[in-house]
Amino acid sequence: MASSSSRQKSREDYRRAMELEEARKAGLAPAALDEDGKEINPHIPQFMTTAPWYMQSDGPTLKHQRNWKKEVEDAEEAKEAAKGKDQWYQRGKKTFQATKYRKGACANCGAMTHKTKDCLERPRAKGAKWTNKNIAADEHIAEVRLGYDGKRDRWNGYDARDFAKVQQRYEKIESAKQEEAKKRELEEKFKDEGGGEGDGEGEFLLKDEEEAGFNKVEKRVRTTAGGATGSVRNLRIREDTAKYLLNLDVNSAHYDPKSRSMRADPNPDLPDSEKNFRGDAHLLREGEVQAWNRLVLHQGQLSGAGQGHHMQALPSQAEALYKEFKAKKEKVAAKSKTNVVDLYGNAARDDKIDQRLLVGQTERYVEYNRRGQVVKGEENRVASRYEEDVMVNNHTSVWGSWWHDGVWGYACCRQTMRNSYCTGQAERDEGNHGEAAGTAAREVAVGAGGDGRKMLKPRGAGEASASAGAAGYQGKQQTWGEHQEVALDEEKLKVALAKEGERVKARAERDERKR
Numbered sequence: 001m002a003s004s005s006s007r008q009k010s011r012e013d014y015r016r017a018m019e020l021e022e023a024r025k026a027g028l029a030p031a032a033l034d035e036d037g038k039e040i041n042p043h044i045p046q047f048m049t050t051a052p053w054y055m056q057s058d059g060p061t062l063k064h065q066r067n068w069k070k071e072v073e074d075a076e077e078a079k080e081a082a083k084g085k086d087q088w089y090q091r092g093k094k095t096f097q098a099t100k101y102r103k104g105a106c107a108n109c110g111a112m113t114h115k116t117k118d119c120l121e122r123p124r125a126k127g128a129k130w131t132n133k134n135i136a137a138d139e140h141i142a143e144v145r146l147g148y149d150g151k152r153d154r155w156n157g158y159d160a161r162d163f164a165k166v167q168q169r170y171e172k173i174e175s176a177k178q179e180e181a182k183k184r185e186l187e188e189k190f191k192d193e194g195g196g197e198g199d200g201e202g203e204f205l206l207k208d209e210e211e212a213g214f215n216k217v218e219k220r221v222r223t224t225a226g227g228a229t230g231s232v233r234n235l236r237i238r239e240d241t242a243k244y245l246l247n248l249d250v251n252s253a254h255y256d257p258k259s260r261s262m263r264a265d266p267n268p269d270l271p272d273s274e275k276n277f278r279g280d281a282h283l284l285r286e287g288e289v290q291a292w293n294r295l296v297l298h299q300g301q302l303s304g305a306g307q308g309h310h311m312q313a314l315p316s317q318a319e320a321l322y323k324e325f326k327a328k329k330e331k332v333a334a335k336s337k338t339n340v341v342d343l344y345g346n347a348a349r350d351d352k353i354d355q356r357l358l359v360g361q362t363e364r365y366v367e368y369n370r371r372g373q374v375v376k377g378e379e380n381r382v383a384s385r386y387e388e389d390v391m392v393n394n395h396t397s398v399w400g401s402w403w404h405d406g407v408w409g410y411a412c413c414r415q416t417m418r419n420s421y422c423t424g425q426a427e428r429d430e431g432n433h434g435e436a437a438g439t440a441a442r443e444v445a446v447g448a449g450g451d452g453r454k455m456l457k458p459r460g461a462g463e464a465s466a467s468a469g470a471a472g473y474q475g476k477q478q479t480w481g482e483h484q485e486v487a488l489d490e491e492k493l494k495v496a497l498a499k500e501g502e503r504v505k506a507r508a509e510r511d512e513r514k515r
Contacts, residue, residue, distance in 0.1 A: 034061040074147075088144065088157040094137035101132050109136035243277055253279065274510075295322050394422040 009017065023029035024042035031039040032049075040049055040060055051057035051064050098110065107116045110128035121136065128135050150156060244255040246266040253264035265279040272278070295311075299318050302308030309318040366377030389398065399418060401411035409416035413423050 032060050035059070035063060038062075089142050090140050093140035095140050097137040098135045101129055101135060105129075106136075110134075111136045111138050113139045113141055240276070246277060295319065298322050298325060393420065396422070 020029060021042065024031055031042055034040055035057070040062060044062075048065065049060040049062065051061050055061075055064050057063075096112075098105075098112075101110050102112060105112045105128075106114055106119050107127045107129040108119045108124055109121045111119075116127075124131075146156070243262045243266065247253065253262050253266040255262045261280050262277075263279055263281040265275075265282070266277070267275055295318065299308045299311055299322070302321070309321065311318055364377065367375045369375050391398065395410050395412055397411040399410060400408045402409045402414055404414070404416075407416045410420075410422065413420075413425075414428050415423070
């Protein structure tokens, strides 16, 4: 490599320098040496090997690229470490003890190593500056210079001789325990000798705390070979039925006792509302699994078209592409919905109630009891002006439970008068009373100027033009359920009632077992 600028060389010297540099890169010539005699890599650029002008270097070198300050710091750290324990802070060590107050010392205690505001002694009523008595000794201040590793060494300043005190303390505790155990053993021995042979069975009795240990059986938790252990009682709540007892059929879902897993559903025929356990495999379809499956399916569809990304190689790009696809899909769906609403209108109510009206203050006073029932206050208004489920005049059904030819009435006796008295089945057997009353009511309504519903007359022998109207009216009667004379099959009705009774009884038995 050329060590000086090309402006100070002739054309021939520059050509030779370039040829030498190419030869060194090819390995045909030996590498250049720096000031310390170390070889310089020929592939290092010239602007890195050429030292700045203020370094006063005659040839190529890499000294200006190295951290020369670190070498000085390492030497200082080695020198300080050689001092040993004296390098660390010597807490509580005193140096010079003065007999009278010195100028510039602490006004409270008289020490020269700190100021008055930094004094750790209690404030005196009259400081040493004025009394010139009880002058405190100067503290030993150590100048500890630590490097990067020394500042972060958690054992720096530790004296291994201090651990001997810890060992002595534990040895005293252990010896006291042994003496107490030996004393207890001697007391039990003398007690057994005085009791005779009749108390021999006492050695087979267990204490309460020893017997309680049998209930806690340590077993491996969710491991096949090795791992943490835990007690069996922590694995399942005892109030819940074990999964292998949900279905006692031998051909039902398989239960693995080693891993305590039952992947299949033990009761697939029951509805989800009556099941507390649907199999361990059901957990694999919860959480974010569905979202991940949709992402994989989307990338598979794009890969078929040559536009997808590899899920393992570019997961972030694949997820970003899927989010962009969902945003576009939602935008298209919203635009389509807006077009449909603009074209056909929206029957739903779009305007929302003001939230201030929902949480606003009112002067309504309501008083409740402990059960949450209203004791005193304004009662809620009933939607209907008639009392609900109130039977009057010996009726077994409410007013409006029967409707015929545009007139309301009672379903029990088929009377259309509001204040009429129930006559029971006898009135229904006559058959024509309800129709006559309805016709009379319509005539009264038409005569009074009201809008009465005119019934279509059936087509006679010569009335061919009214056939369509009569057929349409009969269809409307069937739609509104005006025909009450419906023939039911008695056998099928009995079978249906029996099945319904069995279903209600089985439901009640299941509820009793749950309790």
